[in-house]
Amino acid sequence: MSPAATAGPPANEPAGTGARRVGLVLLAALLAGVVISFGQTVAPEPISPLFNSATPVVALAGGLALVGRRLWSNIVFGALAGPLAMVGYYVTTALRDYGVSMRMVLFWCAAGMVSGVAMGLAVWLLRGNGSRWLRGVGAAVLPATAVGEAAHGIVRISDTTPILYWSGLGVLGLALLAWLAARRLDGAVERAVAVAATAVFAVVLFLIYGG
Structure with missing residues (x-):
């Protein structure tokens, strides 16, 4: 089957579907940040880099971009994923009495937004568009x-x-x-x-x- 065969959004969706999608994206991204914070201190050594590397966050952005059904929602959901994950991560880290640098918060939120936009666009393209x-x-x-x-x-x-x-x-x-x-x-x-x-x-x- 060609990717283009699955490209378009559904013609009609039940009321409230969009709000549920937004809620799912917000919650999943925040929870991912919480998991990253705890993972950095409790994960076994063989997988410890999983919680200190960018690829999982970029993958998260791609996964949440999939929730969208149009170009704008693919990009917005992808762009939100990284920054919200960082919010969840840094808030959790601060609550656990670890130091938090505002400079690093801003840097990683910006990096997460840029990579999330790229992943959102990638999802849209891989659905047969462009x-x-x-x-x-x-x-x-x-x-x-x-x-x-x-x-x-x-x-x-x-x-x-x-x-x-x-x-x-x-x-x-x-x-x-x-x-x-x-x-x-x-x-x-x-x-x-x-x-x-x-x-x-x-x-x-x-x-x-x-x-």
Whole structure:
């Protein structure tokens, strides 16, 4: 089945559906932040980076963007996910008597909003919208985040964090790229664009982490 076959929103929805979706997004993002805060102190070492890395938050943005049915709601829900997760995280962290830097709060909220907008747009594109080139780029966003962050972990911090986690994250990113290319993209052009964009985005992220 072509992605375009599932692109459009339902013609009619029960009253209150939109409000329930918004509530779901708000609650899920805030709860994710709470989980991240506790995970940083109680998670076993092999998965401890899960609660200190960006990929899970970007994935959260993508998951919540899926709740939307139109371009604007995909983008808004994605953009809300990261900042709200950070609110949940930093409020929980402060309540647990750990120090909180307002500078870091603002930085990560802004980063979460930017990545969330990108994921919201990617979700919309992967539902069969936009040009073939843009759909290929959209398929690269989350895989590139995982691969770029995995490369950073393996190259720069594997002496202090579990390398198996970073290796697994990289494999997961490549597997996701392969799945999206097979299931959500049509033709060699879109798939080639997705692979190239993943490589470029991953390198850019790797360089940003090293800056």
